[in-house]
Amino acid sequence: MIRGNYHTHCSFCDGALEPEAFVAEALRQGMDPLGFSSHAPLPFPNTFTMKMEQVPDYLRILRELRERYRDSIRVLAGLEIDFVPGIEEYQEGFYSLGLDFTIGSVHYVDADEQGTPWPVDAEPELFDRGIVEVFRGNVRAAVERYYQLVREMVGTNRHTLVGHLDVIKKNNPNGRYFSEDEPWYRDAVEETLEAIVRSPAILEVSTGGIRKNVGIYPGVPILKRCRERGVRITLCSDAHHPDHLSAGYPGVEQLLRDLGFKEIFNHTGNGWEPCPL
Ligand SMILES: [Zn+2]
Numbered sequence: 001m002i003r004g005n006y007h008t009h010c011s012f013c014d015g016a017l018e019p020e021a022f023v024a025e026a027l028r029q030g031m032d033p034l035g036f037s038s039h040a041p042l043p044f045p046n047t048f049t050m051k052m053e054q055v056p057d058y059l060r061i062l063r064e065l066r067e068r069y070r071d072s073i074r075v076l077a078g079l080e081i082d083f084v085p086g087i088e089e090y091q092e093g094f095y096s097l098g099l100d101f102t103i104g105s106v107h108y109v110d111a112d113e114q115g116t117p118w119p120v121d122a123e124p125e126l127f128d129r130g131i132v133e134v135f136r137g138n139v140r141a142a143v144e145r146y147y148q149l150v151r152e153m154v155g156t157n158r159h160t161l162v163g164h165l166d167v168i169k170k171n172n173p174n175g176r177y178f179s180e181d182e183p184w185y186r187d188a189v190e191e192t193l194e195a196i197v198r199s200p201a202i203l204e205v206s207t208g209g210i211r212k213n214v215g216i217y218p219g220v221p222i223l224k225r226c227r228e229r230g231v232r233i234t235l236c237s238d239a240h241h242p243d244h245l246s247a248g249y250p251g252v253e254q255l256l257r258d259l260g261f262k263e264i265f266n267h268t269g270n271g272w273e274p275c276p277l
């Protein structure tokens with residue numbers, strides 16, 4: 001069984017420690033491959049992305065690590081790229097960097113009246129403010145808009161992986177804002193799975209939410225539908241520290257087997273291939 005991770009944030013963005021510390025821990029665990037996915041720069045102020053001027057250094061250091069450790073682990077260079085309508089031109093260059101993969105993620109849903117983008121996975125206070133100021137208190141409209149953006153992102157066919165599909169639930173503990181059982185929510189998810197099935201993208205199953213007590217992304221009901229619909233999946237940890245690299249993997253691998261998944265996609269020497277789970 002291949003055990004890799006393609007969602008890794010190091011000191012180039014909002015992760016802890018230098019890239020090499022992650023490689024050392026991956027080697028210790030026998031994890032292979034290890035894909036780095038720093039948050040790609042954004043054209044507006046934020047606290048988590050790389051700066052544009054850091055990108056060449058990021059790529060150089062990953063190339064050096066790839067060479068240094070080439071006999072023991074495959075180090076892959078990727079980016080987690082935000083989908084925000086209107087900034088495509090700014091992001092265009094990311095797709096010609098010769099990356100091994102990209103993760104497409106929606107962290108921002110529209111903007112307030114001052115034009116400040118609304119982050120849906122940030123602090124609860126910000127989430128609350130966005131619901132009120134961007135969507136006039138209409139939670140359903142906000143959530144449906146989130147999934148609409150994910151579909152638009154998938155429709156660009158630009159990304160290898162789809163990041164944390166239902167991250168919109170992060171600020172919804174105990175169904176505080178909405179119920180994931182409601183027909184409108186299921187419809188929004190279903191329509192999004194349809195878009196993913198039709199695209200070449202692979203859906204990440206992320207243990208990142210487990211660390212934050214939100215649970216796996218996507219949650220079990222969505223994973224069941226993924227299995228029924230034949231959505232291609234891979235396993236990632238959204239690591240921000242070497243200790244996170246395979247955190248939660250054994251339990252989630254068992255869960256996936258219990259749900260009937262037989263294989264997950266991994267980046268092998270031959271590209272992305274289904275591998276026995
Ligand atoms: Zn993300």
Ligand SMILES: [Zn+2]
Pocket residue numbers: 007009080238
């Ligand atoms: Zn991430």
